[in-house]
Amino acid sequence: GESVGLHLPTLSVQEGDNSIINCAYSNSASDYFIWYKQESGKGPQFIIDIRSNMDKRQGQRVTVLLNKTVKHLSLQIAATQPGDSAVYFCAENDSNTGTASKLTFGTGTRLQVTL
Amino acid sequence: KAGVTQTPRYLIKTRGQQVTLSCSPISGHRSVSWYQQTPGQGLQFLFEYFSETQRNKGNFPGRFSGRQFSNSRSEMNVSTLELGDSALYLCASSLHETQYFGPGTRLLVL
Numbered sequence: 001g002e003s004v005g006l007h008l009p010t011l012s013v014q015e016g017d018n019s020i021i022n023c024a025y026s027n028s029a030s031d032y033f034i035w036y037k038q039e040s041g042k043g044p045q046f047i048i049d050i051r052s053n054m055d056k057r058q059g060q061r062v063t064v065l066l067n068k069t070v071k072h073l074s075l076q077i078a079a080t081q082p083g084d085s086a087v088y089f090c091a092e093n094d095s096n097t098g099t100a101s102k103l104t105f106g107t108g109t110r111l112q113v114t115l
Numbered sequence: 116k117a118g119v120t121q122t123p124r125y126l127i128k129t130r131g132q133q134v135t136l137s138c139s140p141i142s143g144h145r146s147v148s149w150y151q152q153t154p155g156q157g158l159q160f161l162f163e164y165f166s167e168t169q170r171n172k173g174n175f176p177g178r179f180s181g182r183q184f185s186n187s188r189s190e191m192n193v194s195t196l197e198l199g200d201s202a203l204y205l206c207a208s209s210l211h212e213t214q215y216f217g218p219g220t221r222l223l224v225l
Contacts, residue, residue: 032212042219043216043219046214046216049213089158091158093212102160102163102171103158103160103214104160105157105158106157107157
């Protein structure tokens with residue numbers, strides 16, 4: 001059949017508010033997770049990562065939460081700024097495959113920051 | 116430290132032709148992975164090279180191939196181009212687990 005474009009869910013947030021972007025992963029064996037930010041015309045930019053032996057990790061203005069029971073990952077951005085507008089991808093990896101370099105990406109979420 | 120660089124940034128080819136894309140990893144990174152990004156399929160893993168050897172491979176046809184040189188620079192080649200090969204091709208390098216991406220090469224097949 002004809003392939004269709006991925007429909008990116010969009011999250012619209014007012015400047016200064018907190019953003020929460022969610023991601024469901026499929027492989028229960030995945031033990032390493034990364035969030036990337038991709039701006040138009042650019043490659044994905046690393047934001048934050050977390051291993052499966054943790055359930056929370058904080059960076060500068062960002063927090064990643066991992067719930068292995070329901071295979072759910074979230075990215076929280078505090079005090080969202082216009083420069084945060086981008087597409088956000090979660091990615092997972094099962095290091096038991098022998099390499100940490102075969103990432104499986106989610107479909108992405110578009111974050112729109114309104115003034 | 117310079118980031119991952121990819122050349123060329125944009126490329127237009129016609130069906131049946133072949134193309135070679137180049138990637139220079141971050142200095143000291145020995146692993147280079149390639150991904151294809153399209154609106155229809157999202158980001159998909161092509162293959163990974165480490166110390167000049169292909170260490171992992173995604174589910175792409177044999178028309179897609181790659182290699183890595185002793186300085187860790189990598190190239191990927193697509194032969195007999197099809198319209199569906201139009202995509203953003205991304206290269207990522209890593210020292211350990213975290214992959215850092217380049218800006219990509221946008222390939223348009225006419």
